[in-house]
Amino acid sequence: MNKYVQVEGVKVVFETKSGDFVAIQDIDLSIQQGEFVSIIGHSGCGKSTLLNLVAGLIEPAEGALFCAGREVSGPGPERAVVFQNHSLLPWLTCFSNVYLAVERVFSKNEDKASLKKRTYDALDLVGLSHAAQKFPHEISGGMKQRVGIARALSMQPKVLLLDEPFGALDALTRANLQDELLRIVAASGTTSIMVTHDVDEAVLLSDRIVMMTNGPGATIGEILHVNLPRPRNRLALVENSEYMHLRGDVLKFLYERHAKKAA
Amino acid sequence: MAVISINRKIKEDVVPSIAGVEKSVINIPVGDKQPDKTSARRKVMFFSKSLLDTFFKKILPPLLGLTLFVVGWAFLAQKSENLPGPDKTWYSAVELFSDPFYDNGPNDKGVGWNILNSLERVGIGFGMAALIGIPLGFMIGRFAFFNGMVSPVISLLRPVSPLAWLPIGLLVFKEAQPAAIWVIFVSSIWPMVINTAVGVARIPQDYMNVARVLNLSEWKIFTRILFPAVMPYMMTGVRLSIGVAWLVIVAAEMLTGGVGIGFWVWDEWNNLNVEHIIIAIFIIGIVGLILEKFLMLIAKRFEY
Numbered sequence: 001m002n003k004y005v006q007v008e009g010v011k012v013v014f015e016t017k018s019g020d021f022v023a024i025q026d027i028d029l030s031i032q033q034g035e036f037v038s039i040i041g042h043s044g045c046g047k048s049t050l051l052n053l054v055a056g057l058i059e060p061a062e063g064a065l066f067c068a069g070r071e072v073s074g075p076g077p078e079r080a081v082v083f084q085n086h087s088l089l090p091w092l093t094c095f096s097n098v099y100l101a102v103e104r105v106f107s108k109n110e111d112k113a114s115l116k117k118r119t120y121d122a123l124d125l126v127g128l129s130h131a132a133q134k135f136p137h138e139i140s141g142g143m144k145q146r147v148g149i150a151r152a153l154s155m156q157p158k159v160l161l162l163d164e165p166f167g168a169l170d171a172l173t174r175a176n177l178q179d180e181l182l183r184i185v186a187a188s189g190t191t192s193i194m195v196t197h198d199v200d201e202a203v204l205l206s207d208r209i210v211m212m213t214n215g216p217g218a219t220i221g222e223i224l225h226v227n228l229p230r231p232r233n234r235l236a237l238v239e240n241s242e243y244m245h246l247r248g249d250v251l252k253f254l255y256e257r258h259a260k261k262a263a
Numbered sequence: 264m265a266v267i268s269i270n271r272k273i274k275e276d277v278v279p280s281i282a283g284v285e286k287s288v289i290n291i292p293v294g295d296k297q298p299d300k301t302s303a304r305r306k307v308m309f310f311s312k313s314l315l316d317t318f319f320k321k322i323l324p325p326l327l328g329l330t331l332f333v334v335g336w337a338f339l340a341q342k343s344e345n346l347p348g349p350d351k352t353w354y355s356a357v358e359l360f361s362d363p364f365y366d367n368g369p370n371d372k373g374v375g376w377n378i379l380n381s382l383e384r385v386g387i388g389f390g391m392a393a394l395i396g397i398p399l400g401f402m403i404g405r406f407a408f409f410n411g412m413v414s415p416v417i418s419l420l421r422p423v424s425p426l427a428w429l430p431i432g433l434l435v436f437k438e439a440q441p442a443a444i445w446v447i448f449v450s451s452i453w454p455m456v457i458n459t460a461v462g463v464a465r466i467p468q469d470y471m472n473v474a475r476v477l478n479l480s481e482w483k484i485f486t487r488i489l490f491p492a493v494m495p496y497m498m499t500g501v502r503l504s505i506g507v508a509w510l511v512i513v514a515a516e517m518l519t520g521g522v523g524i525g526f527w528v529w530d531e532w533n534n535l536n537v538e539h540i541i542i543a544i545f546i547i548g549i550v551g552l553i554l555e556k557f558l559m560l561i562a563k564r565f566e567y
Contacts, residue, residue: 057472075475087469091491100487104477155477 003066004033004191005054005159010063012049022217023049027063029210029220036185036192038202040250041212042260047195048163050212054193055081055161068158077105080152084164086144088136094147095132098122098154105155122154123147125184142173149181153188160185162194166201178204179234186231199250203243204232211253214260221258224249347538355538356545370530372522378546381516381523384440385508388447392504396455397497401489403456404463417456425450425511429518439519446515447508454503462496463489491565498562505558509551524550 011025024046031037039047052058053065056075065072067079075081080101088097099119106115123129126146131139136147145165152160165181166174178201185192185205196202202209209224226246228237237243333349340348347355363375403410428449432442470492474484516525524543531539 055476057475075472076478077476079476081472081476083469083472085469087473089470089473089488089491092487100479100483101477104479104483 002032003030004035004068005029005031005193006066007050007054008064008066010050010053010060010065012046012053012058013061023215024212024218025062026219029223031191031193033191034189035207036194036205037208037210038206039193039195039210039212040197040199040202040254041218042214042254042258043197045212045215046218047212051081051161051163051193051195054159055079057081077101077155078158080155080157080160082145082148082152082160082162082165084167086136086141086148088144088147088151090136093133093135094123094128094139094150095119097136097147098151101151102154118154122150125153126150126180140173142169142177145169145177146180149177149184153184153190158191160190160192162192164195164197167197174198174201175234181205182232199247199254202250203228203246204234204237209246209250211250211258213258222253224253345537347541352538352541356542359539359542369522374524374527374542374546377522377524377527378550380521381512381525382550384443384516384523385447385505385512388444389451389504389508391444392448392452392508393455393501396452396500396504397459400456400459400497400500401463401485401493403460404493405489410460417453421453421457425507426514426518429515433519439521443512443515443519443521443523447512450511451504451508454507455497455500458496458500458503459493462493465496466492494565495562498558498565502555502558502562505554506551509547509554513547 007027007029010027012023014021014023027050029037039050041047049058053060054067054072056072056079072079088094089100092100099115102115102118102122106118110118120129120132123132126149128143128146128150131143131147136144139147145168149165162181166177169177182205194202194205203226206226209226210220211222211224212218213221224246228240228242228246337348337350340346340351359374363373365373366376399413403413425446429442429446432445433439436442436445466489470488474488479487512523513525513528516523517529520526520529524547528540528543531537531543
């Protein structure tokens with residue numbers, strides 16, 4: 001098996017006032033090139049922590065991480081992140097937000113015209129060419145998140161990391177963006193890791209679903225293979241017994257075996 | 264950005280009245296026998312209503328406040344032997360401002376010259392404070408080590424009354440003019456240092472994460488993230504600084520002499536020209552207000 005992203009025996013410890021807090025431990029995970037993997041679990045189970053580890057935003061206390069054969073030592077544009085709250089810079093237009101990323105990655109070898117073209121192409125990919133000169137506060141939440149995705153993809157990352165990318169959106173917008181992400185990822189073949197708490201989203205988009213146990217000291221409980229054929233269609237899947245079966249498996253994991261007591 | 268925020272403001276102000284007019288316009292075809300009359304009546308009603316509204320909410324309260332202030336002043340002046348009333352002060356002011364830029368030697372210059380001289384001192388002292396204070400604030404906010412180093416010194420010096428620095432200034436510069444500027448510099452630097460540092464420290468972690476994921480250079484982080492994110496805080500610091508500087512210049516000039524609004528107040532006190540002292544108080548207040556409003560206008564450009 002081609003191990004593109006590798007997580008080996010990782011443990012993360014946060015220092016708190018009341019002593020050390022073990023967020024996640026004993027995490028072993030390999031992801032193939034071009035695979036779409038979701039991480040699902042109850043809130044506070046450390047799924048975002050795992051994603052931030054791969055992004056290089058935090059460091060493991062134990063274990064090691066590799067991406068494309070190299071050890072992860074800090075963040076970098078080859079592991080682009082789509083943040084939950086879009087994190088666009090409010091003083092830059094959508095174009096400039098994406099351009100900032102494009103410029104960082106490609107300005108060494110390409111001239112301005114080609115950088116601009118890359119930026120427009122990225123915005124075009126998410127259907128936002130018309131909003132290029134708008135500022136983030138002038139567009140809707142869904143559009144902001146699309147710009148966030150465009151910014152991440154414009155860097156042509158080896159791995160696309162999505163941290164609950166649609167968590168803050170309403171159900172209809174979320175469904176639209178899921179369909180679009182499905183299309184974009186299929187077209188670009190980018191290896192993707194997505195953190196989510198939405199069971200349907202996980203089953204619809206993923207090749208594998210990593211289900212986390214509850215924290216503290218959370219670890220991988222089970223990994224579910226989603227063998228639904230691609231391209232996938234939301235409406236067709238509603239009638240699909242395999243889909244229903246997989247969905248049931250995730251729900252059972254979350255609400256039977258690892259149910260979280262009401263906070 | 265500025266245009267947008269201003270537009271938004273205008274919209275808020277104008278929309279209610281426009282909405283009222285639209286309603287009446289829509290009513291024209293709906294009206295039964297005398298549509299024109301009804302709509303016209305409505306239009307007038309809506310129009311005058313919105314006008315009355317602004318009058319009661321925006322114009323009446325400050326007008327009433329200022330009137331009461333002047334009435335109270337006139338009342339006090341009647342009871343007192345020395346305090347001139349509004350009328351006397353007004354005539355004196357008309358005379359004073361009929362020739363604000365005369366020049367009869369170093370100790371007798373028009374009030375215009377005095378204001379401009381004070382503003383020049385504030386400008387130089389404040390400008391130097393900004394040049395040093397703002398970069399200092401960025402350094403403090405960005406580097407924890409530097410913060411730890413500088414914080415105790417700032418905490419020690421900040422509560423010191425600005426005028427306590429005047430003797431040091433006179434000692435070092437041996438002249439009144441740079442000593443006064445020095446006092447302005449020392450008094451106006453702290454709000455800029457502290458607000459800039461707070462702004463840097465409060466940059467949302469999300470933006471810094473973006474910088475880290477994109478692996479931006481320190482220069483790009485500064486121009487694209489730090490500077491724009493800190494701008495509103497910095498402008499608050501600048502505004503406070505100008506306020507302090509304008510407060511302090513009057514006191515400093517009273518001590519140093521020369522040409523300036525503070526010295527002018529002291530001079531008129533020695534001449535026992537109380538009308539002019541009251542006029543000076545108004546001038547100081549109005550100039551301070553204008554400075555404040557001007558900076559607020561600039562600050563608005565940097566709201567996101």
